[in-house]
Amino acid sequence: MDITEEVLKRIKPTELENSRIKSAIDDVLGKIEHGIEGIDAEPILVGSVAKGTHLKNPDVDIFIRFSTKYKREFMEEFTLALGKKILNNPVINYAEHPYVNGTYMGYDFDIVPCYRIEDSSKKITSVDRTPFHTEFVLKHLTVEGRDQVRVLKQFLKGIGVYGAEAKVQGFSGYLTELLIIKFGTFENVLSIASKWKKYTVISFKEVDDRVEYEKFKAPLIFIDPVDEKRNVASALSLDNYATFIYASREFLRNMSLKFFFPEFKLAERRIERGTGILHIMLPKPEVVDDILYPQIRKFMNTILENIQEFEPSNYHFYVDDNVHVLIEAYILDLPKVKVHEGPPVWDRNSDKFIKKWKGKALSGPYIRNGHFYADVERKEVTMESKILSIIKSNSIGKDLDRVSSMINFSRDIGTVDRKEFQLFMDKKFPWEY
Amino acid sequence: MDITEEVLKRIKPTELENSRIKSAIDDVLGKIEHGIEGIDAEPILVGSVAKGTHLKNPDVDIFIRFSTKYKREFMEEFTLALGKKILNNPVINYAEHPYVNGTYMGYDFDIVPCYRIEDSSKKITSVDRTPFHTEFVLKHLTVEGRDQVRVLKQFLKGIGVYGAEAKVQGFSGYLTELLIIKFGTFENVLSIASKWKKYTVISFKEVDDRVEYEKFKAPLIFIDPVDEKRNVASALSLDNYATFIYASREFLRNMSLKFFFPEFKLAERRIERGTGILHIMLPKPEVVDDILYPQIRKFMNTILENIQEFEPSNYHFYVDDNVHVLIEAYILDLPKVKVHEGPPVWDRNSDKFIKKWKGKALSGPYIRNGHFYADVERKEVTMESKILSIIKSNSIGKDLDRVSSMINFSRDIGTVDRKEFQLFMDKKFPWEY
Numbered sequence: 001m002d003i004t005e006e007v008l009k010r011i012k013p014t015e016l017e018n019s020r021i022k023s024a025i026d027d028v029l030g031k032i033e034h035g036i037e038g039i040d041a042e043p044i045l046v047g048s049v050a051k052g053t054h055l056k057n058p059d060v061d062i063f064i065r066f067s068t069k070y071k072r073e074f075m076e077e078f079t080l081a082l083g084k085k086i087l088n089n090p091v092i093n094y095a096e097h098p099y100v101n102g103t104y105m106g107y108d109f110d111i112v113p114c115y116r117i118e119d120s121s122k123k124i125t126s127v128d129r130t131p132f133h134t135e136f137v138l139k140h141l142t143v144e145g146r147d148q149v150r151v152l153k154q155f156l157k158g159i160g161v162y163g164a165e166a167k168v169q170g171f172s173g174y175l176t177e178l179l180i181i182k183f184g185t186f187e188n189v190l191s192i193a194s195k196w197k198k199y200t201v202i203s204f205k206e207v208d209d210r211v212e213y214e215k216f217k218a219p220l221i222f223i224d225p226v227d228e229k230r231n232v233a234s235a236l237s238l239d240n241y242a243t244f245i246y247a248s249r250e251f252l253r254n255m256s257l258k259f260f261f262p263e264f265k266l267a268e269r270r271i272e273r274g275t276g277i278l279h280i281m282l283p284k285p286e287v288v289d290d291i292l293y294p295q296i297r298k299f300m301n302t303i304l305e306n307i308q309e310f311e312p313s314n315y316h317f318y319v320d321d322n323v324h325v326l327i328e329a330y331i332l333d334l335p336k337v338k339v340h341e342g343p344p345v346w347d348r349n350s351d352k353f354i355k356k357w358k359g360k361a362l363s364g365p366y367i368r369n370g371h372f373y374a375d376v377e378r379k380e381v382t383m384e385s386k387i388l389s390i391i392k393s394n395s396i397g398k399d400l401d402r403v404s405s406m407i408n409f410s411r412d413i414g415t416v417d418r419k420e421f422q423l424f425m426d427k428k429f430p431w432e433y
Numbered sequence: 434m435d436i437t438e439e440v441l442k443r444i445k446p447t448e449l450e451n452s453r454i455k456s457a458i459d460d461v462l463g464k465i466e467h468g469i470e471g472i473d474a475e476p477i478l479v480g481s482v483a484k485g486t487h488l489k490n491p492d493v494d495i496f497i498r499f500s501t502k503y504k505r506e507f508m509e510e511f512t513l514a515l516g517k518k519i520l521n522n523p524v525i526n527y528a529e530h531p532y533v534n535g536t537y538m539g540y541d542f543d544i545v546p547c548y549r550i551e552d553s554s555k556k557i558t559s560v561d562r563t564p565f566h567t568e569f570v571l572k573h574l575t576v577e578g579r580d581q582v583r584v585l586k587q588f589l590k591g592i593g594v595y596g597a598e599a600k601v602q603g604f605s606g607y608l609t610e611l612l613i614i615k616f617g618t619f620e621n622v623l624s625i626a627s628k629w630k631k632y633t634v635i636s637f638k639e640v641d642d643r644v645e646y647e648k649f650k651a652p653l654i655f656i657d658p659v660d661e662k663r664n665v666a667s668a669l670s671l672d673n674y675a676t677f678i679y680a681s682r683e684f685l686r687n688m689s690l691k692f693f694f695p696e697f698k699l700a701e702r703r704i705e706r707g708t709g710i711l712h713i714m715l716p717k718p719e720v721v722d723d724i725l726y727p728q729i730r731k732f733m734n735t736i737l738e739n740i741q742e743f744e745p746s747n748y749h750f751y752v753d754d755n756v757h758v759l760i761e762a763y764i765l766d767l768p769k770v771k772v773h774e775g776p777p778v779w780d781r782n783s784d785k786f787i788k789k790w791k792g793k794a795l796s797g798p799y800i801r802n803g804h805f806y807a808d809v810e811r812k813e814v815t816m817e818s819k820i821l822s823i824i825k826s827n828s829i830g831k832d833l834d835r836v837s838s839m840i841n842f843s844r845d846i847g848t849v850d851r852k853e854f855q856l857f858m859d860k861k862f863p864w865e866y
Contacts, residue, residue, distance in 0.1 A: 197779045198803065219803070238803045242778035246800065249784075271795055274768030274814070313772045313808070335707030335763050339746045345675035346630045351682075362704055366860035367675045370631065370652070375746070375860070381707070427799035427808070 004151045004186060007260050011055045011154050012147065021049060024105040025060055028086060032064060032111070035082045040067035041075075041116075046130050048173050051137045053149040059108040063131060065116040068124070072097075075113045083111035094288060096125040120226040132226040133174050140181045149177050151186040151260075158260040159247040160430050161240040166293040169237035171244070178222055178232060187252075194248035196220075196241075247431065262430035267422055275313060276332035278383050279416055280325040281408040285399035292319070295397030300325050306390045309334060310383050316424035318417065323400070326416065326424045332383045337362050342372035384409040437584045437619060440693050444488045444587050445580065454482060457538040458493055461519060465497060465544070468515040473500035474508075474549075479563050481606050484570045486582040492541040496564060498549040501557070505530075508546045516544035527721060529558040553659040565659040566607050573614045582610050584619040584693075591693040592680040593863050594673040599726040602670035604677070611655055611665060620685075627681035629653075629674075680864065695863035700855055708746060709765035711816050712849055713758040714841040718832035725752070728830030733758050739823045742767060743816050749857035751850065756833070759849065759857045765816045770795050775805035817842045 013021065025045060032043040047061030048054035064082075066075045076097055084090040087102025087109055099112040115124050120132040141149070156162035156171050164172035171179075182202060183189045201213045203223035213221050216231045219241040224230040251259050280303075285292065296317050304312055307329070314328035342353040345367060353372050357365050361374035380386035391404050413421060446454065458478060465476040480494030481487035497515075499508045509530055517523040520535025520542055532545040548557050553565040574582070589595035589604050597605035604612075615635060616622045634646045636656035646654050649664045652674040657663040666674075684692050713736075718725065729750050737745055740762070747761035775786035778800060786805050790798050794807035813819035824837050846854060 198777060239800050242800045242803045246778050246805075273770040273795065273808070274766075275770055276768075313768075313770070330768050331764065333707075335746075337706040337708055337746070344631060345679050362706065363858060363860045366862070367672050367679065370671045370675045372679075375706070425796060427796045429799070 003255050003257065004147075006257065007151050007154055008147055010261070012150055013054065013056050013058070017056065020105070021054075021058065021060070021107065024107050025049065025062075028060075028062060028104055028109060028111075031086045032062065032082065035085070036064065036078075039078070040069065041065060044131055044134075046134045050134045051141065051177065052143075052146045053137070053141070053153070053173065053177055055150060055153060057107070059110065060104075061110050061112065061130075063112050063114045063127065065114055065131065068115050068117065075115075079111060079113035087111065095290070096127060121229070123227075129224075129227060129230075133224075136226055137174070137177045137181070141177060145180050145184070148180045148184075148186045152176050152180060152189055154260045155186070155190075155247075155251070156244070158258075158262050158430060159243060161236075161244055164235035166235075166290040168240075169235055170240045171236060172232065175222060175232045175236075178225070190248040190252055193245055194252055196245050243429065247429065250431070256431065258431040258433075263433055264419065264430070265433050266418060267426070270422070270425055273328070273425075275328045275330060276383075277411065277413055278327045278329070278332060279410045279413060280327065280387065281410070282323040282325075282400060283403045283406050284319060284321055284323050285403055287399050291399065292323075295400045296323055296325070299323075299396040299400050302394050302396055303327070303387055303390060306394075307383060307386055310386070314424065314427070316420065318420040320417070324416065324420070326421070327383070328424070329383065332411065334378055334381050336378055336381055337375045338378040340374045340376045342374060344370050345372060346370075436688050436690065437580075439690060440584050440587055441580055443694070445583055446487065446489050446491070450489065453538070454487075454491065454493070454540065457540050458482065458495075461493075461495060461537055461542060461544075464519045465495065465515065468518070469497065469511075472511070473502065474498060477564055477567075479567045483567045484574065484610060485576075485579045486570070486574070486586070486606065486610055488583060488586065490540070492543065493537075494543045494545065494563075496545050496547050496560065498547055498564065501548050501550065508548075512544060512546035520544065528723070529560060554662070556660075562657075562660060562663075566657075569659050570607070570610045570614070574610060578613050578617075581613045581617075581619045585609050585613060585622055587693045588619070588623075588680075588684070589677070591691075591695050591863060592676060594669075594677055597668035599668075599723040601673075602668055603673045604669060605665065608655060608665045608669075611658070623681040623685055626678055627685055629678050676862070680862065683862075683864070689864065691864040691866075696866055697852065697863070698866050699851060700859070703855070703858055706761070706858075708761045708763060709816075710844065710846055711760045711762070711765060712843045712846055713760065713820065714843070715756040715758075715833060716836045716839050717752060717754055717756050718836055720832050724832065725756075728833045729756055729758070732756075732829040732833050735827050735829055736760070736820055736823060739827075740816060740819055743819070747857065747860070749853065751853040753850070757849065757853070759854070760816070761857070762816065765844065767811055767814050769811055769814055770808045771811040773807045773809045775807060777803050778805060779803075 029043050029045065036043070041064055044063050044065050046063050047059070049058050049060050064079050080092055080098060080100055083100030083102065087100060087104055090100050090102035092098050093101050097113050099110055101108070101110050103109065112127055114127045114130065117123055117128050120129040123129045153162060153173065153176050156176065161170035162168065163170045164175070179189045180186070182204070183192055199219060201207050201221045204225045205223070216234065218231055218234055218236060219238050220233040220236050222232040224232045247259060296319070300315060300317055303325070304315060310332065311330035312327055313330060316326045318324050342365065343350045350372055354365050357374035357376065361376050364374040365372045380389050387409070388407070391407065395401055396404060462476050462478065469475070474497055477496050477498050479496050480492070482491050482493050497512050513525055513531060513533055516533030516535065520533060520537055523533050523535035525531050526534050530546050532543055534541070534543050536542065545560055547560045547563065550556055550561050553562040556562045586595060586606065586609050589609065594603035595601065596603045597608070612622045613619070615637065616625055632652060634640050634654045637658045638656070649667065651664055651667050651669060652671050653666040653669050655665040657665045680692060729752070733748060733750055736758070737748060743765065744763035745760055746763060749759045751757050775798065776783045783805055787798055790807035790809065794809050797807040798805045800806070813822050821840070824840065828834055829837060
């Protein structure tokens with residue numbers, strides 16, 4: 001398979017780069033060891049570099065593993081203070097623990113505190129499990145397998161489904177490694193994935209039919225070999241799962257570098273679709289992406305569920321200084337009148353319907369197909385007013401709620417980012433440009 | 434119940450009028466008897482006048498009952514020739530037999546041929562049964578009952594559901610008489626009807642639970658006492674049945690002459706509803722109402738079933754020199770683009786979907802909720818073009834098909850009859866004006 005060679009040529013770090021990375025890591029590890037003298041703790045390299053599956057210019061993850069005798073506050077504060085001293089341009093980020101992000105010799109480093117535990121099922125926080133993942137991969141992934149992981153990672157990146165973070169909802173690095181450990185090669189993973197059905201369960205042990213895997217509520221369930229109760233693919237969305245299946249099929253039919261290195265092209269002009277488009281804007285709340293993106297999705301879905309009358313036909317969102325939601329619909333302005341179906345004429349509740357609407361309806365109550373109907377006045381005629389009323393009666397997430405009063409609507413698409421607008425309109429897969 | 438007295442005062446023929454009617458009938462009967470000398474046949478008065486349940490200025494039905502030894506052609510030709518000689522302004526109409534309609538002394542007469550049969554279940558055509566109906570009513574309806582029938586008839590007329598002809602789809606005179614025979618008085622009929630449910634079976638014999646009355650496919654089943662296999666109420670539409678139930682309830686709550694003598698009033702101005710209205714016109718084919726009206730209903734229903742995308746919210750038709758169909762809808766012009774849902778990505782047929790739409794769809798195929806979708810070009814964007822394509826691929830009835838090429842559309846409601854337009858918009862019950 002020539003194409004994987006070509007991909008590797010572009011993405012695999014050279015020996016020279018690897019020795020540069022190694023010396024950066026050795027420096028940082030040495031500085032941490034120095035800093036934790038007298039404390040029952042040790043630094044440990046985890047992540048793709050530790051496993052030899054990293055691409056060019058990798059991010060480096062170093063955990064400081066503390067004895068469980070230390071309190072969480074101590075462990076966290078100690079790590080933050082030390083990390084800030086060691087890294088350049090340090091920033092404190094917040095996941096389950098706070099951690100330090102910064103650079104060293106031009107590489108992006110994370111220094112993260114965790115507890116030293118006996119086995120991964122006894123974790124106190126989810127990061128405590130990470131060193132066990134590193135250990136498992138180092139033990140089971142062959143040297144040839146490492147390059148296969150690299151190619152698969154790049155493929156997943158290219159088709160837009162790499163990364164378990166909330167923004168992407170895709171495949172994590174660890175999941176990519178497990179797929180290669182399980183199925184051997186990049187091509188094998190794709191040929192198996194191309195046949196995946198609605199619901200796939202993968203495990204290194206025998207899959208037990210009596211186990212209710214449905215409880216994971218995920219399209220792909222890959223049982224974590226270091227913690228049977230965990231689905232490694234829990235972050236993967238249905239549509240990213242489906243996109244991977246489809247991309248695998250397409251790639252096996254027509255192996256092209258476009259799947260690995262897609263190139264977006266701006267279209268000359270857009271096709272006239274005859275629909276209405278609404279551009280919704282909210283100021284971006286100051287929260288991390290893993291908090292923000294689930295809220296935006298919830299916001300968009302709450303809107304979509306409640307504007308069915310307008311027949312929404314397409315939706316998209318993106319984030320810059322603002323949160324932008326784009327909705328395309330068959331109708332932006334509904335008629336003032338709304339046909340309201342009542343009970344059958346012979347129903348015991350039909351008198352209530354008559355009492356309620358007689359004299360109040362725009363017309364009726366009248367009879368159609370044995371039922372009472374009334375043409376009533378629609379409360380929210382425009383999509384904008386409908387969305388305002390949805391926001392009033394539904395929470396759209398803690399942080400978006402805070403800015404919801406600053407919501408802004410526009411039917412003029414002039415202020416929409418051109419690339420994002422085209423993604424919204426084309427709905428092409430990345431490899432199709 | 435004072436109100437029935439008031440109603441009777443307005444609708445019941447006076448003694449003077451009745452003697453005038455009687456002498457007209459005697460004249461016609463005499464002339465028929467003279468004309469059929471030497472033939473094994475006799476004239477027989479049927480209909481409301483025969484049963485003493487007629488209103489002012491009644492139509493008179495006279496049947497000529499022939500021995501079954503005569504051929505149908507002879508019987509029909511003989512009746513037509515004789516009827517044309519006796520009646521003024523004779524016109525030949527066509528039901529199961531042709532018959533003569535004309536006037537005599539200012540009254541409207543029908544002279545209809547039928548066969549003399551032993552019992553009504555041995556009928557050759559349905560009119561052969563009619564004399565048995567007359568006989569049954571004369572035997573079972575009391576003198577007081579006749580006035581109750583008159584009041585009920587006027588009530589049914591007033592609320593717009595009197596007449597079994599295709600144009601009305603309401604209660605026949607015979608059905609009205611049977612209801613009084615069964616339930617005694619006008620008020621009793623209404624108080625029972627006000628409690629009717631979705632499906633009502635009435636019979637003079639015990640209703641047999643084992644009989645599958647559903648086969649009649651009618652909301653009201655009144656077993657004909659002279660022919661058990663026949664539903665007297667078979668012409669009654671679901672909505673006229675429901676209207677009668679509702680009108681009964683309303684009348685019993687608020688007894689008003691408006692139910693018997695509604696007065697339509699033209700509105701000053703119409704309410705702005707924000708919907709689109711399409712006025713469809715076809716030349717009226719030269720056929721009798723009982724042929725025409727079912728075709729118009731079929732035409733309208735075929736359209737309605739096939740324009741759901743436009744969200745039709747109201748419909749109406751009327752006939753003058755043309756057939757007019759009015760449709761109100763949320764949308765008259767749909768967007769050029771149409772979201773077309775395909776199979777799930779993992780479905781074995783999904784490759785076909787991809788092959789079909791790739792490069793042809795306006796956008797996509799793309800993935801949403803695990804399914805492929807494509808935004809395809811809508812063939813019929815306007816309601817007019819959609820209706821033209823419906824007419825092309827569906828028969829709208831033999832006679833309307835002949836004129837369908839002359840169909841005419843207008844979104845300008847200026848040419849719509851004002852009263853019909855208001856009926857279409859208000860959807861009021863007759864007694865509500």
